[in-house]
Amino acid sequence: MTTMLTVDNLRVRYPTRTGVIEAVRGVSFTLGRERLGIVGESGSGKSQTGRAIMGLTAGHGIVSADKLDFNGIDLLSISAKERRALRGKRIAMVLQDPKYSLDPVMSIGKQITETLRTHEKIGRGEARDRALAMLEAVQIREPKRVWDLHPHEVSGGMGQRVMIAMMLIAGPELLIADEPTSALDVTVQLDVLKIMDKLVSERGMGLIFVSHDLRLVSSFCDRLLVMYAGKVVEELPASQLNNAQHPYTRGLLNCMPQIGESRHPLPVLDRKPEWAA
Ligand SMILES: Nc1ncnc2c1ncn2[C@@H]1O[C@H](COP(=O)(O)OP(=O)(O)O)[C@@H](O)[C@H]1O
Numbered sequence: 001m002t003t004m005l006t007v008d009n010l011r012v013r014y015p016t017r018t019g020v021i022e023a024v025r026g027v028s029f030t031l032g033r034e035r036l037g038i039v040g041e042s043g044s045g046k047s048q049t050g051r052a053i054m055g056l057t058a059g060h061g062i063v064s065a066d067k068l069d070f071n072g073i074d075l076l077s078i079s080a081k082e083r084r085a086l087r088g089k090r091i092a093m094v095l096q097d098p099k100y101s102l103d104p105v106m107s108i109g110k111q112i113t114e115t116l117r118t119h120e121k122i123g124r125g126e127a128r129d130r131a132l133a134m135l136e137a138v139q140i141r142e143p144k145r146v147w148d149l150h151p152h153e154v155s156g157g158m159g160q161r162v163m164i165a166m167m168l169i170a171g172p173e174l175l176i177a178d179e180p181t182s183a184l185d186v187t188v189q190l191d192v193l194k195i196m197d198k199l200v201s202e203r204g205m206g207l208i209f210v211s212h213d214l215r216l217v218s219s220f221c222d223r224l225l226v227m228y229a230g231k232v233v234e235e236l237p238a239s240q241l242n243n244a245q246h247p248y249t250r251g252l253l254n255c256m257p258q259i260g261e262s263r264h265p266l267p268v269l270d271r272k273p274e275w276a277a
């Protein structure tokens with residue numbers, strides 16, 4: 001498998017008055033046309049890893065790496081302009097809440113066509129046709145009706161599908177999905193993830209799927225990175241999850257409820273200082 005992304009010793013630091021917060025502490029992995037899951041509890045550095053790849057680290061954050069390469073492009077040395085051109089066009093990111101990613105005052109159809117026309121020199125008619133086709137691809141049944149709606153007029157699940165349509169319309173090679181469905185009901189979550197998974201597979205894209213939900217990640221990914229305190233503590237094929245070695249991964253597994261099981265007392269996730277060392 002050809003590698004599209006190489007992340008070697010990625011670090012993200014935030015200087016504060018009381019010291020430096022190390023959000024990501026030497027993360028390394030490679031990605032081909034495959035689905036990689038990044039799991040770990042809240043605060044383990046998953047989002048900061050995704051945002052650093054996307055070039056969306058907050059202004060005062062310091063990103064460093066021995067290598068951060070996307071298809072031969074050194075992501076650490078390109079200009080802000082080159083970054084913007086890459087973002088959306090070749091690397092896209094879906095976030096948890098479409099409320100923060102969709103423009104509340106612009107109709108859905110307009111947002112999607114404008115995204116497309118930012119990246120490609122095409123006419124309005126063609127942009128409209130492609131946007132309608134994309135809305136159908138995310139299984140929006142009446143795309144012409146949804147076209148004129150504003151983001152607040154659609155349900156959470158539909159909003160997230162619109163977001164996926166907008167992120168995929170320019171045909172990116174890599175999609176970073178950061179807790180893309182965590183704000184949705186469980187049944188809607190699975191529908192949206194299945195649609196995303198189908199589109200990513202059909203297009204032969206690479207996917208980084210970030211979630212705190214180990215079960216969800218393992219069912220949608222080929223390979224898993226388990227993060228703890230800004231580091232990768234374990235990397236394994238999703239199919240090997242039950243053979244996970246690291247006590248933190250085993251702890252996460254043990255905390256996942258099984259259907260039909262009654263537990264007294266509920267298991268508590270154990271944490272050892274040496275895991276963060
Ligand atoms: N803008 C920021 N300034 C300072 N620290 C931050 C900032 N953003 C994130 N962090 C810190 O980085 C760490 C990792 O955060 P994050 O990657 O969002 O975790 P996760 O996505 O795994 O829940 C957290 O300890 C968080 O407090």
Ligand SMILES: [Mg+2]
Pocket residue numbers: 046047048178179
């Ligand atoms: Mg996060």
